[in-house]
Amino acid sequence: MSDEHNVRGFKVCLDRAYHLDFHLWVKVSEGGSVRIGMDPLGLDTAGTLSQLEFADAGTIVARGEPFGTLEAEKFVGPIRSPLSGAIVAANAEVMSSPGICERDPYGDGWFVELMPFDFEGERDQLTEGTVTVVAAFAAKVDEYRRQGVLAE
């Protein structure tokens, strides 16, 4: 099965885990760190990104606490961490050109790299596995469509 799947019109990569309430993906890198970025549904609901800001490398974040801020449509909001850990790197390229996230959300559009403190312990908060991810993503899209926040 391909690593990519089209779910209700949104591209979903299946080689990673998701925090669907925060609209973030989490991909394990070599050495135990994880790379975090925003999924296309989150980007769609955010609107055109104009500004991104991330915590500096070395910053400790708790799960659910902000590791950055995002501005779209003149609306500033927090980007909450799906895991507890220490920021290892922040993507300066997307801070300069947030449009990269819209063009390549699963690749060059990553936000930060984080060294999790307890990945196995917090992993159950993430959605993983082809069937589960596709079903959960589809349910989220359907929920938003019912609320009228996505274009049909």
Added chain:
Amino acid sequence: MTAPAPLRVIDFGDAAPLRSQTLWHAVAYGVSGGAAPTLSFVRPSDPYVSIGYHRRLDEVDLETCAVNSWPVYRRMIGGGPVYLDSGQLFFQITVPVKAVPAARRSALRWLLTPAIEAYHAAGIPAELDEQLEIVVGDRKICGYGAGQIGDAAIVAGNLIIDFDHHAAASILRAPTLTARNELAHLIRRYVAATPADPSAFKAAAIDAYAQAFGLTPREGVLNPIERDRLDELDQRFLSQTWLEGRSRPDPVAWQAKIRAGVWMFAATEREAEVVVCVANDRVLRAHLQHAGLNGSSTSLEAELAGLTLAEAASTLDRSGAAGRSLANLITRADPGRSL
């Protein structure tokens, strides 16, 4: 039968520049902590400048601000650098974030639609256009910014009773005289005051927000948590570190937005210089400078008007080495920041 929940209404009246920012930021912390959804109003007693949370301080012409004794404060919500004075009445609607639609465009539409009714009641035929700008015709009549502070979502906007276009243009740092003149021209063309009775606007806004949210308006004041936060916010907004903000990457070109879809940029490299004004994805006016153009700049500038930026770059690319240098500068513009 339970009584409808309250919409707290706080009219702060005239406030000094600092407090005209920190008062409603304090309200956001209060609503985040459980206070009722709140509609507030404030009018700055004196001119000042406010810059959006993410923006670079060097977008502001600090020298002009200093000469005029206009303080500069960084707010915690979005948007660009703006000039504020007593000719503008500001309103803020602050609600728990969980009540707000998940998509930002839907959230903004939901939070701004009652304001449109208030403009109508004050005799202003305002509309919320497709780009979520509050307009009369093609002119922006309200500057707003939005954000999440704690667990509260807030939108702050204004009724522009009288607008000092010259001051509004002068607070923005422009890289060249041509860019500065164009900036002033675009602000005058695309931002309009809507002289109206502020009391009528306030009364209508209270009714419209209460009805839209199913709440009962009730006059209120800051609660103890908000009063404590106010002192802390005063200190934060006065600190140089907060004002300067976090270090951000250098922009590849100078750019300024006048209203959604109307923006300009300027870029220079060696002997090449471009200043381009864009409206609705088309070049409105272009100014080109390059010694190698040999007097053909005026005809080229005319040729670019009405083209998309990609078409303009392509046209210049076909105009010799000088044209290619200018085309290269045009590709540095970032239309994503025009919305």
